[in-house]
Amino acid sequence: MTRLIKNNVLFAALLMLFSATVAASGGGGLKQVNVNVQDTGALQRGAVEFVNNCLSCHAAAYMRYSRLGQDLGLSDDQVRESFLPANAKIGDTMTVSMSDDEAKAWFGNKAPDLSVIGRARGANWLYAYLTSFYQDDSGQWNNTVFPDVAMPHVLWNLQGIQKAVYHEEDDGYGGVHNVFSHFEMTSPGTQSVEEYEQTVHDLVTYLVYMGEPARIQRESIGVWVLLFLVLFTFVAYLLKVEYWKDIH
Ligand code: HEC
The missing domain is CATH 1.20.5 (Single alpha-helices involved in coiled-coils or other helix-helix interfaces)
Incomplete structure (x- = not known):
């Protein structure tokens, strides 16, 4: 009997180890991105990108401008200058003036609050999403990670316009599928490929930070x-x- 219990415990421990490895290596073939929320430079650049490019549609209703300032080492005046909309106060949260109904009417879907998107989707997915917008043959924006997404490619002037190239693959049952192969840049943007990847990396660092602002302190206290x-x-x-x- 005790041996049975011992075996079960061993089995459970192995199972846990295995599932942890799978979780760590998971992500459905997405590129692994390491974000470091201790990198204040990346956070600052990401916050500027976020406020300038995303906050017009998405809110971050759980994030206060004042907290952002504290965590980024900025004074209230610097926060006012760099981030604060004209009518907002330093203690306000990052709300947005567009209502859900307006968003639905303009884009076909509401733009979700992004406060905790870093936790919901994870860094790898966000990075892949923001680098995978392309223009289809009819000139519409689409995304290989989030097909038929209602969001336009808001960073297209930085990245440029790319199209998706597919190749045919035999599915082994006599059918042929179109499988995504790679992107092809049809009109370059103001940033090079590396610069754009860095921009997205900064933005994702900011989104991950926003999902858990206390992470900065948690990691340094943890040691x-x-x-x-x-x-x-x-x-x-x-x-x-x-x-x-x-x-x-
Ligand atoms: C023009 C308005 C608009 C802007 C600007 C915008 N988005 Fe979006 N975004 C949307 C809409 C609408 C959706 C919902 C798409 C859907 O569900 O089909 C969306 C969806 C998303 C999603 C997926 C959410 C999910 O369901 O998991 C992410 C992530 C996202 N946006 C990030 C960003 C980031 C980062 C920026 C700034 C670089 C940004 N968005 C700028 C309109 C916008």
Whole structure:
């Protein structure tokens, strides 16, 4: 019986290890992007991109301008200058003047609040999404990661216009499928490919930060907590040796 329990525990532990590896390597073939929310430069550039290009349609109703300033090391005046819309106050959240009904009428769908999109979609998906807009044959915007998305490619002047190239693939059952192969730039933007990737990387860093602003502190405190635990384990061990020395 105990052996059975032992085997089960071992099996459960292996299963957990395996699922953690799968989760870590997952992402459906998306490019792995490492975002570092401690990189204040990337965060600042990403925040500027976000405010200038996304906030016209998407709100971030759980993010306050004042908090952004604190986390980015900016004074209230700098926040006012760089981010604040004319009619907003420093303690306001990042709301948007467009209503859901207007968004539906103009774009066919409402633009979701992006406060926690970094957590909902993850960095890899967001990066892939923002680099995968293309113009189809009828001149409409589309996206290979989010097909038929209602959002236009708002950063097209930076990235340029690309089209999607497909190749035919035999599905093994006598049918032929069109499978996405790669993008082809039809009209370059103001940024090079590398510059645009950097812009998107900054933007994704900002979106990930916004999903959990406390992450900046959490990560830096975490190191100290672990160091404390190591030190405390040592002290606790010495204490145990001291208490048990008369018994052994
Ligand atoms: C012109 C308005 C508009 C602008 C500007 C805009 N978006 Fe969107 N966005 C939309 C709409 C509308 C949708 C919903 C699309 C759908 O559901 O079909 C959307 C969807 C999204 C989604 C997918 C949300 C989901 O369902 O998971 C993300 C992520 C996103 N936008 C990010 C951004 C970012 C980042 C920017 C700034 C670079 C931006 N958007 C700028 C209109 C806009």
